[in-house]
Every structure is written in structure tokens, then in C-alpha cells.
Amino acid sequence: MAVFPVKYVHSGMRGAPVVSGTPGSRIGAIDAFLLTGFGAVTAQRVTVAGGIATATLQAGQSFEPHTVIAVAGATPDALNGEARVLTATPSQITFATAAADGPASGTITIKVAPVGHWTKVFAGTNKAVYRSTHPKASGFYLRVDDSADTYMRVRGFESMSDIDNGTGPFPTDAQIAGGGYWVVAARPGNEVVNWDFAADARFFAAAWAPDAGGHISAPLRGFGDLLPRAPAGDVWAVGLSCLSDANSNGIYAGGLSAPGGGTPGRGLYLPRSYTGQGSSRLSYTASYCGGGDISGGDNQPLGPAPNPVDGSIEFCRLFARAGAAYHFGPRADLPGVLYCPQGGLKDIFSPRDSVTGSGPLAGRRLVMLPAYSYWGQTNGFYAIDTTGPWRED
Template identity: 35%
Template sequence: MAVKLYSSYAGGGGHPVLSGTAGALIALLDAVLINGYGLKTVDSIVVASSVATMTINSGHSFEVGNTALIAGATPSGLNGEKKILTVSSSQVTFDATGISDGTATGTITAKVSPLGWLKPFSGTNLAAYTSADSGSYGMYLRVDDTGTLDARVVGYEAMTDVNTGTGAFPTGTQLSGGMYAGKSSLANSTSRNWVLVGDERFFYLWVECNVASAGLMWAFGDLVSYTSTDLWCATLSAQGSSQVAYAGQWSTECVSYSANAAQPYMPRAAYGQPGSVKTSRVGGMMWNTGGASGAAGYTSNMLKFPNSTDNAVMVTHVHMAMSGSGLRGRYPGLFHCPQDLTGSGYNHRDRLPSMTDAPGRVGLMMRHGGPAFGVGANTVIDITGPWR
């Protein structure tokens, strides 16, 4: 399954704008999950030595790691989804192995490729999304984006319209109105930076609601299950209350911080008994119960960077734990770092070309700590894939 990267940081504009206004989150999710964005007419594509250079003189919305969706080119092998290798203000490159050197013909267009999900139901500032993948567990994400600072989100096992569903997680009793997906600390149209990484069955959305280069992150979709018989191994991991105004933002609501102020919910227990269950996260044997990924002061026995034997960044998978019954699955493509990365030189959105437990994968550093955690507080998302 293809892993795709999206963000507001790409030059050239054209990306969806997230702000503290009603409907802004749905507009972002529509663009990323369903439609793609940044459609441009291509001036030329030139292939040389198995690398295609695409020129868009009017500017573009791509960054390294994005997936472009190209159409209208001859030879036809240049069409379809292409992972972006390099970027400049007017050019991008991608792999063109098997295509002869030369200049493409045709009326060519390119845009940032959508993640490929479905939006079966919608209303005024309301939407429901679900995976289009045939192997998915088929859960729905309902987004109520009628508010300004936060949207409210609920997972469902099934839905018949945007306001009607069964098998809610969390239930109204567990958290009335649903979980919180932060947009901005200000109820206005000021844009906020965001990053979304996902595949056909799961996505993470990081949002810079308040503090520069430190954000809240939430997630939805199918976990990587530890058994083929668990048909409910999905989660909505978001905030249990609004955190957009907090000056020391952290990603408690998702996976970066191990204290369970966050509330990950799953639709059922692994054996199928109906009823939403609140769960917790475990970051392998190295995760202290109060440790923030990459942050100083993780524990009195903090692992230092770099690791003395191999100079590596140490990471561990993040697992979903059920009280009294052990580990049920893990978050796809997400890693927790038990080292103190303060002073390591790694910053928000830096790329890690090599990680323990993730050989051959490029990791994206995602900052989650405000002043309380320091600059080292980063969680790591695999942007290479596949996650499954």
C-alpha cells in the first residue's frame, strides 16, 4: 500500500488552508483524502537517464516525498502516480525507469494525488469518510466541523447518513459530542500549518494550532492487527478535550506521549463483543510511562543520542494495549524515540534516512513539544512505506 505525504509547507501555494473557521477541516480532508489539490498545466516533461524532470513555470504545490498524479502525457508511462524526488520553484523530478530519453507530448496536467478514501455522506460542515480499500475493516469517521477552534470527531462501525450511525467509538456516554480535532487557537481565517501522512487505511494529521513548529496530532483508521480474526482493530485517537490554546502543546491525544491524557478508542474488543473500548499505548520495552518521544527528561535513565554502539536514532513501534489482555495491534508507520534528541540537530520535519527497527525507511520528525519538552520532542513517521 502506498504511503503518501501532504503538508502546508510546500512552496507555491495551492494546498488547502486550515484555520479557525467552520468547514476548514472538511475542506482539507476533502482535498487530501478525496480529490487531490494544486492542479496545474505542465509546461514540459523531459526524460534523461531514467529521471523525469517536470517543469511548471507557474509554480507548484509539491515537496520532496509528495505523490504527483500526472495525466495526458505521451509516452503513457509518465502518467499515473509518481513519488517526487527533488523540487525547485518551477521543477520537480521523479523516477522514470523504463522510459526512453526524450520530451513528452500532449496536454499534460499534474496535481498532488489524493489518498484515495471515500466520502459517502455529507452535510453543511459535516462529513463522513471511510477507506476504499477492500481489506479495510470498514469503519467510518464522522467530522462535525461546525465549530471554529476544534472539530468534533467520532468513529462508527456503520453509517446510513451523515447524522446516523451504529457502533460509535467513543460512545456518547464515554465522551459526549465526540473527540476533539484541533484546528486553531484563534477563531479567524489565519492559516495554520499542517502535515498529513497516510495510506489507504490509516492517516495521521498534525496541526500547528498555537505554538510555532509544535503541534497536536490525531489519527484514524485500521491498526496493524496481531491476529487475522480481529475484525475491529481500528482506532480513533484524538483529544478528549480542546487543547488548541495550550502554550506547551503535545500530542497526548495520539501517540507521541505515553501518559494517557489522550483517549484512543476502538470499536470493539478483539473477540467481537459490541461496545466501544478505551485503550492505551505502549512503546515497546523502552517506553517509560511518562515519557515524551525524543524529549529531554524522558526518564532518569534516559537513553542518549547518538546510540554509542552505532550512532543511531533508536525507535520503537507504538502498540495498542487492552487492559488485562495485552497488546492488540500497532499504529502503522509510527515510531517512538526513547532518546534525548535535544541538541541532536534534528528539528521539526527533518528526514531520518536510517532508523533502528525501520531499516531502509525514511522517517519524518514531527515536533510535539512546546516549551515544557524542548526542541528534541519529536515523534517519527515512516514516509517510505509500505506500512503493512
């Protein structure tokens, strides 16, 4: 069966891990997405006709359309592997297959597929270290400390010897003592918050919406290999987007979907300069289509969306600057996230609405996520490419 380069999941899916202002709950969600999958069920029946498999499930055990699933235990074997859900009812899903027409046999299990090519190198109480195992990955490490109520502490390393020790940290203690912050919840306790994850084999992006009262603002953070501009390559083009403190009112600052900088210490940290010299560098992000405000928000250079001339809603890529100032040019493009240089998206979309791209984005499903400068309001939307591929290799 086909292999799908990008996976996307969210907290509203059946069986998705619950995230709240509770220590340890966020690592469980990351594990399920990157490593194990979730929502496993046993199919009651699977039949194939004309290249389409229909799986009958118990009522309420279905999967959302577009979800990448992992099928196992089926005969013929051509049914096993990854597939994308084409259609769904409460008790049935369909997906494309190369298997011959007819009924399948075996104990057939279906679950939301994990990303794959990621491993948990070290684990401790409410701590984890993740690393991409893709053969072309930089192989750098993401350390997560999920011991606090409303936030996680995050830091990248060039190498690590155990759960707490490594070399080549980014950010360094001089930049942010103890590492960066991912703010997950506005308040401690069991109030459930929304989250959306997207990843390929080399980059993991997480959009946490701290306000448990709704899916209001979900700034994008992430870790992994960027898309370097240097013709000879840039092994140090590995980014960790984070905050410099646990203040949820500044959660959008320095996010992957937020052009500019302007807030000291908040942004994208890379392990070294593109020359390979030095240590951790702070970078600011920018979009290729101009605009320094919130994606899809007010004061955008291309006016309100949609364009009255052709009905289009425009998107463009974002990039990491070669330094933490506006005069630095692009060092690397950001995988998967798209910026809208038009305004008024809050009047067009709701969280997790999707559109199908055209032109360079033809055939790609773009999922819209809400943004603002603090967690209590929506002023714009950015898009995640949930189809991919995000990179050529």
C-alpha cells in the first residue's frame, strides 16, 4: 500500500489522547502521534471492490475522512499497511487498495497511523527525548520536560548521553535558562485543551490551544529539520520554536506561523550558524509574500480575502532568517506551514476547516488553524499542509 509522507491528527478524533494542564499528559499525546498511533479497533468485516476497501466497524468506532490509518492482520497482505480514509460513516470507512476484489480474512485491526521514523531515545518521569531516525535526518535531539502544569520545557541538543545531559544545546542557558517553553494550557487542572499535530519523518509541528473554553488561538511550535537554502546543504538548519517564559498571553510571539520577532528571546533556535560555526542562534521567521501581522488577520498587504477579482485566497511559505534581525535574509524554509497575506479569514473559516490548494499547492489539503497574539481571541488563521510532501527527499 501507499506510504503517506505527512500525518495530521487532532484532539477531536476518536481515541485521541486527552491533554490538559496536568503534568505528563502532553508526552502521552506526542508518543501516540510520533510512535504508536491510537484509536485501534478490530474490523467486523472488510471487502474489496474495484480497488476500494470497505471496512465495517462497530458503531461509533469510525475514523475521520482524510485520516491516515494503519491496517494489520489482513489476508490478502495487500490490504495491510497505510491508507487514507476516503469516506466515513459511524460504522464504516473506505480506503484505496491494490488488493483483489473479494472479502478479506484474519483478525484485522485498524488504527490512526503513527508518523514513523521517530524514536524515543530516553525516557524518565514526565520527561522524554525524541529523535528522527530518517536516513537523511540531522539526527539532533528534542528533550521535553512535561513536569509543570501549564507548560513544557523544551530544548534541542546536537547529542545526548542520557535523559538530562547532552552537548550543543539550543537554546543555551545564556539564552533561556533551562530551555524554552511550550505553553499548553492557560490554567492548571483537568480542563481539556485542543491540540493539532502535523509531521513528516523529519519535522514535528504542534499547535496547542491553551484556552479550554474553545479552539480560539493555537500558535504553531515545532522541532526538526528545516528546508535549507544553502546549495551545498546546511546540516545545522534544525529549528526549535519556543517561548522564553510561561506567559500564555504572549503565546503567538516567535511561533512558526508568526512573521517577525520583536519579542526578546522568543523565536526559532538553531544549533549553529549556517557556516557551522559557534553555538545556538536565534532566528526570526518571515513570509515570502510580505506582511508582518498575524496570518489572515488585519492590515494585510493583499487586502481582504477572498480576492474580489478571481475569488482566490492566497498562501505562501515562511522562512527562518539567518539571524534575529530584519536585515537577515532567508536561511531555510519552514516545512508544512503557510501564511495568508489577506485579511478577514476569521469571518470565513472555523478551526480545522480545510481547503484544497491550487497552483503549486494543487491537490493538497490545507487545514486552517486560529491565531492571535494571546490565547483568548481569534484574529486570523494560518494553514497546515496535511498532504505533503514537505520536502523533495
